Amino acid sequence: DIQMTQSPASLSASLGETVTIECRASEDIYNGLAWYQQKPGKSPQLLIYNANSLHTGVPSRFSGSGSGTQYSLKINSLQSEDVASYFCQQYYNYPYTFGAGTKLELK
């Protein structure tokens, strides 16, 4: 199975700040990566697919980048509604695997 190592596990940032969350795959996943946002008690919401494609309706302050085994999610100008947990998912190979998550809080 492809292991997804996500960092940091938790993150505290101020409104307006730029934050970056990273995922490292145990092997090359050829941009087969998605990012999700999940708020407490809610289902995950897709933000990014194919490593850098913004899902419809997602604010442009979210962006994804990376290649090979290293990927990142960047949130520009952090808003209060961005407080959530974030997960990466590789879909290059089965079984699909997810990162352990990053809990983003306001400082």
Added chain:
Amino acid sequence: QVQLMESGPGLVQPSETLSLTCTVSGFSLTSYNVHWVRQPPGKGLEWMGVMWSGGSTDYNSALKSRLSISRDTSKNQVFLKMNSLQSEDTTTYYCARGEGYGGFWFAYWGQGTLVTVSS
């Protein structure tokens, strides 16, 4: 619009079998695949398996011996059955529609159903 909704028992006895239903609307099961994903309370996500649009299935090898996914296209429903439940199977179970080609991400999710394994 696209919707998925999980249903099933909230409580299952240890060693018993879990049966969940994912009822979909706004799309055809013969055109899209439906995946099952679970999430223990406060933890990460685990992909369980998929019902392909053609009717075949794939499972996470970690669960394959206990898991079965089927469907009824006339009722727009996908079913998950998992036997020999233990406490570590206490999680929220989601169904999600796969998007893409070759590899699939999930743009549409059900609201999730929490299943507790306890006597």
